[in-house]
Amino acid sequence: MALAYGDVTVVVDERDDLFYTRAALQAHRPEEGRVTVQPTPASGSAAALAHDMLYALGKRLAPGPNSPDVGLDSVNAAWLAAAAWAVATGVRHVVVPRAHLLTVRRVDQLLAWRELAGVQLTLLWQKAPRGMPSALARLERRISGRETFEALLAEPGPKPMRPSFPPGAMMDAEPAAVSVVPRLSSNVQPRGAHTASMTPGWRAQPCAGATATAQLSQAVPATEVASMDAAALAVLAHPLIAGALSVLAFTQASLSSLRFVRDLDINGDVSVIKTHGVGHRRCPLYAVPAWARPLLAGARTHHRLASHLPTDSVFAPVMFAEARHLRAHVGLLPRLNLPLSAHSLAL
Incomplete structure (x- = not known):
């Protein structure tokens, strides 16, 4: 059965049916805006799930104790990076199998990230729902069956609110304007305030965008x-x-x-x-x-x-x-x- 709350859906698979795991893994199609994230089992890193998300998005952290990616060991920094890539590449639906292995803290991190990235989130809970975190247990609407689950995975997810460049997509069209920035600086000079050379690369206006x-x-x-x-x-x-x-x-x-x-x-x-x-x-x-x-x-x-x-x-x-x-x-x-x-x- 699946429990849905807003743009979050929890699919309860008490028998751990291989069908659901296979379907979730096969749903991983970043070029279509759908990503499947496999949590690393028993990782003690606070940012482990965020790193798993980055990996699913096609990103790789540099290895080693003195890694140049050491800043991404921070939980907030890692989740912010994952949200930025998800938004920029047009990810609309994220599927997480074996979500029952996540701690309450990581479930909370994942839900907060979903709000930031604006995606649809499907969690595959592969045991009895007893002990499910309260943030997930309050979900109300229930659906069941393999066909329903396959249909759920096929959903494209929320329409992107910001310009994005899906992996491999042609990028010739002008995306819609981004609305998340509240205002422009008054330092931006009006069009036509100065004349400019038409020599390639030569500056037109010192502070113009x-x-x-x-x-x-x-x-x-x-x-x-x-x-x-x-x-x-x-x-x-x-x-x-x-x-x-x-x-x-x-x-x-x-x-x-x-x-x-x-x-x-x-x-x-x-x-x-x-x-x-x-x-x-x-x-x-x-x-x-x-x-x-x-x-x-x-x-x-x-x-x-x-x-x-x-x-x-x-x-x-x-x-x-x-x-x-x-x-x-x-x-x-x-x-x-x-x-x-x-x-x-x-x-």
């Missing part, structure tokens, strides 16, 4: 990045690190150019990004290649879910301590040939 700049200036074409290197960037777990390194890869710009990149420096469909030079003497506009657009969308979504303003720096949280986490990842990706020397952060 990417959308306004793109109407007046051509974007610098992206530097070609090998598909193997793009794939290595695509599996990085932290959205800000993945986004930052992708920008450095396709622009070949210095690390300091990322310091002042704001939310409004990435346009609506993530097709162009604007970076800023010292004193805004040169603020080039770059075309974003298709492979990098989901990564930048993840970084921007992370920025917005953390309740930052559009005028705040997107990559500031990974620029501290001379960007040591970025540099550590570069050390693991030598093919990218990104020199991140200490002086590259100088103002």
Whole structure:
């Protein structure tokens, strides 16, 4: 039987029927917005379930005690990263088999994450419902049967509220405007406030965002990045690190150019990004290649879910301590040939 509450459904499978497990695993189709998360059994890590979610989303944490992903050992940081990737890639339905093995705390984490990511959540409770956490036991509507369960898995889930780039999808269309940012800064200059050179990449307005700049200036074409290197960037777990390194890869710009990149420096469909030079003497506009657009969308979504303003720096949280986490990842990706020397952060 299945118990539904809002966008959360608990399927009770007291006999642990193999059919339900197989159906849940076969439902994993990220390209269709549906992901199956398999909880790691008996893990003592507080962020274990969030890491399982990241893994199901196609992300891999760097191994080792001194891992550059050590920040994702924090529960809040790990769940925020998972929410950002889910939203950015258009995940709409998450299925969790063997949910009866989760602690009450992890059930609460999962439900809170669902609220943040705005997805439909289906939990497969594979034993008698006795001892079910109160947050799940209060579910009321009941359905039963294999056909009903298969129909439930086929549901697409809530319609995405924000622009997203499903894995492998074509990204030519302009998504709807994002509504989660409350306001724009008054520092954004009105269109036409200054004239601009039409030389590719030349700044149009010192403080204008990417959308306004793109109407007046051509974007610098992206530097070609090998598909193997793009794939290595695509599996990085932290959205800000993945986004930052992708920008450095396709622009070949210095690390300091990322310091002042704001939310409004990435346009609506993530097709162009604007970076800023010292004193805004040169603020080039770059075309974003298709492979990098989901990564930048993840970084921007992370920025917005953390309740930052559009005028705040997107990559500031990974620029501290001379960007040591970025540099550590570069050390693991030598093919990218990104020199991140200490002086590259100088103002």
